[in-house]
Amino acid sequence: MRRDRFRRAVTGASVILTLGLATIAGCQPEAAGPPSVDELLRQTSIWQQPTLRIGVAANEPLMGEIKDGVRSGFDVELARYLARSLGYTDESDVEFVTVRTDERIRFLLAGHVDIVVASLSYTEERAKLIGMAGPYFVTNQAFLVPKASAATLRTEDDFKEKKVKVCTSGSSTTEDELTRRGFDRSVVQDLQDCADGVRSGKYGAMSSDKTILAGYYSQHPQDLSYVQLPFGADERLHVGVSINDRALRDLIAYFLKKSYDEGRETGASPWLTAYNNTLGAWYLADVDDISQPEPLDVPDLVDHDDKVSPR
Missing domain, CATH: 3.40.190.10 (Periplasmic binding protein-like II)
Known part of the structure; x- marks a missing residue:
């Protein structure tokens, strides 16, 4: 009789313990997944900023130039894609700022521009001063x-x-x-x-x-x-941002990778489209040479319907 009561007591305690653990488990928050594009955008310095200021060249044919009052070139096309991806869908909300080679980093440090897309090669010295997302093109x-x-x-x-x-x-x-x-x-x-x-x-x-x-x-x-000489290291072109805006750097890296991957199998990726409309006829490269490496240090984000929240 004592043994039966003991068994019933143990069984009852086990049931209570099991239910208790289940209740506790049910109250625990689910493991957080990767942040969304929207969430990261809210952490950037451009959140709710009405105009995106992009530094581009004006004297580099096929990369960044002004023809009949209109900006064109591979860098400019990529800059437009990045602006749209960040929610600046109307080009009137984008201010293109002309930067010379010797002005690119200085304009970022002074806050004259939000990003620079102007043939900016990665170096360790530059990476100590500004944030860099890329590469988006590797050349020599x-x-x-x-x-x-x-x-x-x-x-x-x-x-x-x-x-x-x-x-x-x-x-x-x-x-x-x-x-x-x-x-x-x-x-x-x-x-x-x-x-x-x-x-x-x-x-x-x-x-x-x-x-x-x-x-x-x-x-x-x-x-x-x-x-062409066997001369110097590869030049890895990056987009420059403020070193204090990691969220914006990560978003730029994410969208650069997307521009490279999305539709690439059909030849319709934003990256390839920009290349074919600008550099493609004159760069003198085989198709294999345009198998560019993907951007580095790209965060895992949830992209809801390829859109970002209104600013």
């Missing part, structure tokens, strides 16, 4: 020379032995590389001066990222030729 350094000189300028030694003056833009990774390798170089603010100088004979060559050179080559293919 090259040269444009007069067509008549192309046959005699094939190596680094050719440039140095012939004392070729190479023109490039200030505060650029190209300037650093030319200086490090001991080229005779001349630095300007506007790369158009380089292109004009090469055609007039003032300079023997101009050097920059191949994406930028493609634009100047497209304007004067009868006068200029590419020279």
Whole structure:
């Protein structure tokens, strides 16, 4: 009899304990999933900001330029896509701010722009000053020379032995590389001066990222030729943001990856569309070369119907 009562007591206690644990488990909040685009947007400095200010170049054909009062180029098309993704669906809500090469980081630090999409290559030094999302394009350094000189300028030694003056833009990774390798170089603010100088004979060559050179080559293919040397590291183009706005950096990285992946199998991704409408005909790359690496450090977000909340 005692044993039966003991068993009934133990059984009853077990049931109560089981129900109690189930009740406690039911009261526990479910494990949080990844944040949504909307939630991250609310953490950015641009939340409810009526205008998005984007720094872009105005003197880089096919990348960032102004034609008949309209901005165009690969960087500009990508900037428009990013603006729409961030909720600035009307271009009247976007202010494009012209930035020279030597102004890009300074404009971000001073708060003159919210993001910069202007052939900004990643370096560790820059990453200490600003946030960087990308890469959205990987290219390399090259040269444009007069067509008549192309046959005699094939190596680094050719440039140095012939004392070729190479023109490039200030505060650029190209300037650093030319200086490090001991080229005779001349630095300007506007790369158009380089292109004009090469055609007039003032300079023997101009050097920059191949994406930028493609634009100047497209304007004067009868006068200029590419020279590509095994020269320098890959140039990984990034979008610049304030170093204090991690949420905005993460959103930019997320949408850059989406621009690359969405519709890529059919050739209709936003990234490929921008490339084909701008650089594609002049970059002189095989299709395999355009299998760009995806952006790094991309957060896992929930994108509700590909939309963000109104600002």
